[in-house]
Amino acid sequence: MTDSFSCVNCAAGEPMAKPPFPNAYGRDIQSKVCESCWNEWKGLEVMLVNEYKLNLLERKDRTHLRENMKDFLNLSGAREPGAKTDFRPKEYTEPGA
Ligand SMILES: [Zn+2]
Numbered sequence: 001m002t003d004s005f006s007c008v009n010c011a012a013g014e015p016m017a018k019p020p021f022p023n024a025y026g027r028d029i030q031s032k033v034c035e036s037c038w039n040e041w042k043g044l045e046v047m048l049v050n051e052y053k054l055n056l057l058e059r060k061d062r063t064h065l066r067e068n069m070k071d072f073l074n075l076s077g078a079r080e081p082g083a084k085t086d087f088r089p090k091e092y093t094e095p096g097a
Contacts, residue, residue, distance in 0.1 A: 007034035009074045011082030033073050041072050044089075052092040064092055 007013040013034025019026030020038060029038070048054065048068060054061040070076055072087050 005034075006081065007037055008032045008077055008081050009037040009072075010034060011080075013037060029073070029075065032075060037073060041069055044072060045069070048089055051089075054092075064090065 005013075005015045013036055016030045016033070016035045016038055019030040021029070033041075045065060045068075048065060049056070052061075052064070054065060056062055056065075068089050071078075071090070074081070
């Protein structure tokens with residue numbers, strides 16, 4: 001990591017010491033998102049898992065979480081870094097519903 005690190009979500013912050021996942025995807029997130037935004041997401045993730053009773057063994061449920069994560073952390077760069085977000089979790093549809 002260099003001094004020029006700037007989080008895509010908050011436009012500031014400190015880089016994570018290590019990637020959140022041990023793969024290219026994790027390193028991509030590490031290069032974009034700061035430690036505190038990541039920790040914020042981790043808290044939200046737990047809430048979402050509880051609220052929607054997600055089963056992380058289910059691909060659909062993992063995809064649901066990943067989409068929310070992408071939105072929340074601005075991984076696709078849809079927002080200006082640092083722009084205030086009124087993040088709302090995507091609706092989750094019950095499998096088979
Ligand atoms: Zn950040």
